[in-house]
Amino acid sequence: MNRRTRTVVLCCALLLLTAGTVGPAATATDVPQQREAAALTGTAKLYRSAGDDITFSFDAHLAAKDAADPMKATGTFEFSHYLNDWGARAKVKVDCLVTGGKVAVVSGVITDSDLPGAEGKRVGVTVHDTGRHDRLGYSWAATGRPGAGQEPPKCVSSAPFEKVKKGTGDFTVVPWQPQL
Known part of the structure; x- marks a missing residue:
């Protein structure tokens, strides 16, 4: 050859x-994997000068296939508030998630709680994920405590007026980008 x-x-x-x-x-x-349409995850404690132990944890997701309907969001979130011998906790099943940039609004129905009258009631929470000084707000700031006040509609909460305790916030917001 x-x-x-x-x-x-x-x-x-x-x-x-x-x-x-x-x-x-x-x-x-x-x-290539298609990213989820929106998400809110993470845990943080709120700052209170009186020393209240207030914790919020989120695991809320909107699948890519449901990008056009934020009320198909899934997941849970939990919150607790204790001070001395007083306090309560609640677990919530997500019924709506809307995010924009670094802000998320999630709502859901309380499925388990030691707060009298709270189970079966809807609550909403807003998170602003700034990366360093996250903030948080909740619907009962305006409507009364869960179970004793009015319920907000799905995907409604208050502005994120509370400060997250330094060193505790690890929120991650995946921005929703619906086709308009």
């Missing part, structure tokens, strides 16, 4: 080997 033929055969063999190993592997495993 002459030198030119050997070079062509070698190049063809290398090409076939490369195509055989890279081609199928790239198409089978490199399928």
Whole structure:
């Protein structure tokens, strides 16, 4: 076999080997994942000068397939507020999530709580994820405590007026980008 033929055969063999190993592997495993339409996750304690122990935790998501309907959000959030011998906690099933930039509004119905009359009532929370000095607001600031005041509609809360205690906020907001 002459030198030119050997070079062509070698190049063809290398090409076939490369195509055989890279081609199928790239198409089978490199399928891009579609990001979720919106999300609010993380935990923080609120700052209170009296020393109240107030904690909020979120795990709320809106799937990509439901991007056009924020009321198809899923997940839970929890909150608790204790001071000395007084306090209560609640777990909430998410019924709506809307985010924009670094702000999220999530609402849901309380499924478990030691606060009298709170179970079955809707509440809403707003989070502003600034990265360093997060803020938070909640619907009962204007409507009365859960179970004793009025319920807000889905996806309604107050402005994020509370300060998160330094070093405790790790909120992450995935901004909603609906097709308009």
